[in-house]
Amino acid sequence: MIxxxxxxxxxxxINTTTIQTFxxxxxxxxxxxxxxxxxxxLDPSSLEVVxxxxxxxxxxxxxxxxxxxxxxxxxxxxxPNNDGVNDNFIIQYIDLLPDTQQNKVYIYNRWGSxxxxxxxxxxxxxxxxxxxxxxxxxxxxxxxxxIEFANGxxxxxxYLTLKKx
Numbered sequence: 444m445i446x447x448x449x450x451x452x453x454x455x456x457i458n459t460t461t462i463q464t465f466x467x468x469x470x471x472x473x474x475x476x477x478x479x480x481x482x483x484x485l486d487p488s489s490l491e492v493v494x495x496x497x498x499x500x501x502x503x504x505x506x507x508x509x510x511x512x513x514x515x516x517x518x519x520x521x522x523p524n525n526d527g528v529n530d531n532f533i534i535q536y537i538d539l540l541p542d543t544q545q546n547k548v549y550i551y552n553r554w555g556s557x558x559x560x561x562x563x564x565x566x567x568x569x570x571x572x573x574x575x576x577x578x579x580x581x582x583x584x585x586x587x588x589x590i591e592f593a594n595g596x597x598x599x600x601x602y603l604t605l606k607k608x
Contacts, residue, residue: 458477459477472512473508515534521603534548538564546563547560550603552584573605588602
């Protein structure tokens with residue numbers, strides 16, 4: 444004999460939150476504070492980020508009940524030897540986030556002289572490949588970058604190591 448049974452499982456309620464970070468920063472959100480599971484049976488392995496990016500382009504990952512959202516990431520090493528690895532200066536997500544797309548990137552040598560400048564850096568066509576503005580190869584060494592954003596977002600600056608083969 445089989446009894447007529449009905450299974451009731453309520454969908455979880457998801458609250459929202461607003462969090463900001465700085466360039467190169469990362470936001471970590473504990474989803475247990477935002478997801479209300481009335482039945483107490485939500486499996487964290489069932490959570491996923493569809494498309495692996497926020498609506499504004501930031502990289503997202505979920506591990507258990509922890510969600511991480513990254514802002515642009517500046518990689519400060521370049522070895523332009525055409526091996527497909529670190530051949531140009533990478534500013535990850537700069538071309539995806541609306542408040543970083545309009546930018547100017549400057550590269551300075553150790554004496555403070557500007558050797559490279561480009562508008563709207565995008566990691567594909569507008570990039571720094573270890574060449575100065577005249578197309579001449581720069582020598583190995585430490586250089587300095589400055590990123591200015593058109594919308595008033597805080598400028599970013601730091602160092603960059605250029606290693607030639």
